[in-house]
Amino acid sequence: SNTTNKEVPSTEPQENTPSPVPTENPENQEVSAETTEGISKSLVVYFSWSGNTENVAKSIQNQTDADIFEIIPQTPYSDDYDTVVDFAQEEQRADARPAISGSIENIAQYDVVYVGFPNWWGDMPMILYTFFDSYDLSGKTIAPFCTSGGSGLSNTVNEIKSLESGAAVTKGLHIGSSSSSNPEHAVKAWLDEIGLAK
Numbered sequence: 001s002n003t004t005n006k007e008v009p010s011t012e013p014q015e016n017t018p019s020p021v022p023t024e025n026p027e028n029q030e031v032s033a034e035t036t037e038g039i040s041k042s043l044v045v046y047f048s049w050s051g052n053t054e055n056v057a058k059s060i061q062n063q064t065d066a067d068i069f070e071i072i073p074q075t076p077y078s079d080d081y082d083t084v085v086d087f088a089q090e091e092q093r094a095d096a097r098p099a100i101s102g103s104i105e106n107i108a109q110y111d112v113v114y115v116g117f118p119n120w121w122g123d124m125p126m127i128l129y130t131f132f133d134s135y136d137l138s139g140k141t142i143a144p145f146c147t148s149g150g151s152g153l154s155n156t157v158n159e160i161k162s163l164e165s166g167a168a169v170t171k172g173l174h175i176g177s178s179s180s181s182n183p184e185h186a187v188k189a190w191l192d193e194i195g196l197a198k
């Protein structure tokens, strides 16, 4: 501390004492995870059809001690690639909202939500739209990650920003499907870059 004044009134809140009441912070979403280090909780939410995004999700979980929730469709997708490719395109054309099996308990406890998905036809799988429709992530930090062939993140980060306008959305992480079995270094670099590394 650079203060030489020892006459600090005892009623003055200590800088690092978490207050249960948000005081004079109208822009809650601007609070970075750093200011609540030690008490901030994070959750990894992901959908993965063939396991690539799941590998990345588990690496993020390992490196952040986050809780994890897999988005599982109530009606399972076919195991056949060509069938899923056609089906996913139909879902996108129909602006479908496929139902999610189960739900996230007490989403309110999380300050940071990592959201992961494969790129399907240049967009998020429609079940991610179901997820964003189902949970209001206002005031939280959303950290998007995606695996794909050549497409990268496409426009998904902007899409998430518009779906969750009350959230702070970080730079997205893209990992190519062929790199997804060994994602640790890319995950670490991304976590460092967005200020969420432990």
Ligand SMILES: Cc1cc2nc3c(=O)[nH]c(=O)nc-3n(C[C@H](O)[C@H](O)[C@H](O)COP(=O)(O)O)c2cc1C
Residues within 6 Å of the ligand: 047, 048, 049, 050, 051, 052, 053, 054, 081, 084, 085, 086, 088, 089, 117, 118, 119, 120, 121, 122, 123, 147, 148, 149, 150, 151, 152, 176, 177, 180
């Ligand atoms: C239905 C479907 C659509 C896809 N569309 C694209 C695409 O538009 N661009 C792309 O780069 N990769 C596309 N892919 C490839 C996947 O994004 C890639 O294999 C991803 O890593 C799969 O993740 P997962 O194993 O978590 O399901 C598609 C795959 C499927 C099954």
